[in-house]
Amino acid sequence: MGIILSAWGAVKPSFSASSACTRRQPHVASTTSGVMLARGHLSTEITGKSKKNKPHAEAAHLWLFTASTGSLVAPQNCERVKGTGYETNSAYSSTRIQVAKATKLQTTRGGETIAKMSLSFSRCRSVLITGASRGLGLQMVKQLLATPDRPQKIIATARNPDAAEDLQELAKSHTGFHVVALDVTSDSSLDAATQAVESILGADGLNCLINNAAINITADVNAITREIMMKTYESNTVAPLFVTKGFLPLLKKAAAAGSGMGIQRAAVVNVSSVLGSVQLNWGEAAFFKSYGYRASKSALNMVTRCLAVDLEADGILCVALHPGWVRTDMGGPEAPLSPEDSISAVLSVISGLKEEHHGGYMQQDFSRCRSVLITGASRGLGLQMVKQLLATPDRPQKIIATARNPDAAEDLQELAKSHTDLYIVALDVTSDASMDAASTAVEAIVEADGLNCLINNAAINDFADLNTITREAMMNTYESNTVAPLFVAKGFLPLLRRAAAAGSGMGIHRAAIINVSSILGSVQLNWGEIGTFKMYGYRASKSALNMVTRCLAVDLEADGILCVALNPGWVRTDMGGPKAPLSPEESISAVLSLISGLKEEHHGGFMDHNGSNLSW
Missing domain, CATH: 3.40.50.720 (NAD(P)-binding Rossmann-like Domain)
Known part of the structure; x- marks a missing residue:
């Protein structure tokens, strides 16, 4: 028997469980240090026999530990048991997990007790x-x-x-x-x-x-x-x-x-x-x-x-x-x-x-996409997106770049002189009034066609470790990097829905929201070398943005609006710094290729710029 637990990312299972019987819950992260523990709400002694499947009954509390280390894992590729709310996987057969009631949890292998936990705080002062x-x-x-x-x-x-x-x-x-x-x-x-x-x-x-x-x-x-x-x-x-x-x-x-x-x-x-x-x-x-x-x-x-x-x-x-x-x-x-x-x-x-x-490469083609809007486009990756889209033969008919102060966005203004399909719109992503004005301006541009692709790129970073982080820095970063993309998406939602109503399937040919996230927002990967980047505010805000992306994916799936979180890589920009391995040109070339080929199977995902899936 076995129990699948909640986690922030999937991992390879490191044990097996006999006739694993589980409520359809989550994969569980298993790490050397820093793992999220989770508790279920099934009764005790679940074995795969229907008479002992008693969801919510005695509220026993279940964790799944590997037989060798006690770390948390989850069986995968389970099959549903007909007539029950549980799933089994016969591939996990060498280890038997025995669950007692709340005060005791033990794991056995061939009758040998591997781990046992009972309630005792005698060692804790x-x-x-x-x-x-x-x-x-x-x-x-x-x-x-x-x-x-x-x-x-x-x-x-x-x-x-x-x-x-x-x-x-x-x-x-x-x-x-x-x-x-x-x-x-x-x-x-x-x-x-x-x-x-x-x-x-x-x-x-x-x-x-x-x-x-x-x-x-x-x-x-x-x-x-x-x-x-x-x-x-x-x-x-x-x-x-x-x-x-x-x-x-x-x-x-x-x-x-x-x-x-x-x-x-x-x-x-x-x-x-x-x-x-x-x-x-x-x-x-x-x-x-x-x-x-x-x-x-x-x-x-x-x-x-x-x-x-x-x-x-x-x-x-x-x-x-x-x-x-x-x-x-x-x-x-x-x-x-x-x-x-x-x-x-x-x-x-x-x-x-x-x-x-404790603790794919896709060919770039925007010919099926009538309109794209990019926030934070006055510099960095946003500006590079605009430049490369304008240089693409099969580019969208209307490319909309937003900036907090368009008059000061000299590079955008210069590009607009020679590209009639580039529109610059004022937008402070943290301001409701600015958002309202921007949505009105964009509606006048895209008209009855609606908006096909929204790229939430605008973000800030406050380099602060445990010693220097402040409440203000945490709140400011969260407002710009998590709350703002959500409300920008909400502001343009009528236009995205208008575009989606005219198409079928999923992708930028219909309607899509691309939230530019970061590998630094992956909880699963915040370990080892990647864990050395000390940015509490940025990391937490991007992790929260990943959740907002998944929430939007759930809510907008019925509208046919694809939602994806995307990591552009570590790039040599003002934010990324001079030591980053990728140039803006390299990063955005891959990002736009990826975006142009997005389809239903990518909906709700967290993807690297090279097309691979990232752990949450």
């Missing part, structure tokens, strides 16, 4: 949980306090401790329990909280930080606003990063006194969500319309991987963890899991964390 006044945070506190081998000091934070009646009541009868005021979006509140926590912990430092605080404002493509996107990102992505930074000296103090990796030394656990998995935002899971929440959790996964890269040398384990769909104020009454069931499993996983858990 201190735990801090944010957002602990209600929901999953409060449930974590309750279960930790009820654990015989609990941490010596359990610290719960709340924005307003005086109003946190449940926490106050618990504090009356538990001497090792402390309630600390913390607004995770406020620097001054964080400064005060770190001082308070330091006075509680003394020389021991902090062993385990659980970033649980989060918000969710459900909004689909029609209801989403800039304010919702920015507010959710600030709470769910930026705040966990800065809470981690704030408590980093205490985490490092604890890590310095130990060895290995885990909560016995120092760990950062970021509570993520399966809704933050780009790979899984298809099919049934895609019906949860929450652009802000999804993008922020996808970005949090990237922040988690960035932290894992940067803090590995300090011995601080970093993981993102999915607690399941739970009946809380956020999860709603229809969720299959109770807070008790979810957190029992979550704490079992946290207590057993260790080091292994």
Whole structure:
């Protein structure tokens, strides 16, 4: 038996499972350090026999570990079991995964116990949980306090401790329990909280930080606003990063006194969500319309991987963890899991964390495409796209280049003098008023034909590592690189739909949205050499853009509008710098060849400039 778990990218399976029976959930990332753990909501002892398939029944909590290393993997190429909601794959036959209830998880091979996890925090002196006044945070506190081998000091934070009646009541009868005021979006509140926590912990430092605080404002493509996107990102992505930074000296103090990796030394656990998995935002899971929440959790996964890269040398384990769909104020009454069931499993996983858990060429042809619009076209890759399109014999009839200040875009103005099919339109992608004016201007250009291809190229980069990153830099980068492309797409959506209505199939001959992303937005690939590029804001924003791309792909598929995230490579531009291996000409030649050949099979994908698929 086996269980497929949620992940940010697919990996090759490194084990096999007998008659693997799974709910159609995700592929799971398996890495040497920095992996997202996920929990399911199936009952125990699933074996492939229909009488034991009990989805949501006893809410047992399932993780899949390789028999040899305990790392997470997922069977692939499964076949559906007729009459059930599960799938099997007989190819995975050498290892049997046995799942017990929430307090125990063990893996066996031929009767030999390979890994076993039971709830024990005896090796962990201190735990801090944010957002602990209600929901999953409060449930974590309750279960930790009820654990015989609990941490010596359990610290719960709340924005307003005086109003946190449940926490106050618990504090009356538990001497090792402390309630600390913390607004995770406020620097001054964080400064005060770190001082308070330091006075509680003394020389021991902090062993385990659980970033649980989060918000969710459900909004689909029609209801989403800039304010919702920015507010959710600030709470769910930026705040966990800065809470981690704030408590980093205490985490490092604890890590310095130990060895290995885990909560016995120092760990950062970021509570993520399966809704933050780009790979899984298809099919049934895609019906949860929450652009802000999804993008922020996808970005949090990237922040988690960035932290894992940067803090590995300090011995601080970093993981993102999915607690399941739970009946809380956020999860709603229809969720299959109770807070008790979810957190029992979550704490079992946290207590057993260790080091292994840490962290085509296509011919260019635009003859079938009547119109292309490129944002951020005054310089860099955007300008190069315009130049090469204008030099293409089979070019679009109308090429629209946007710039924040067209009068200052001298290169575009010079090109427009000799190309009557080039139109320059003013657009500040972060301004609604500018967007409204631009959409009106573009409609006058494309008229009844609509817009065939939108290339969201405009972006910014703030080179900042863990020591220099600021809240302002995180928010500005997210607004320009994630929120702006979404609202540019929304602004031109009527024109894209108009074009799509006149065609069939999928591609630039009908309607397409190309979001220029980056390999630095791949959580799966943010490891090793690629992990040395220290750009928290840029990386998180591009990871979130990947999620927005997949959300758009889900919502616009019925309209026949193809949506793709595309990596142009590391290019010698103002943003890429002089050491990049690709020239703008080389990159864009490949990019335009790729775009010209896009079709239905590429919809919702993340592609490299050479046509290969990239891991999310």
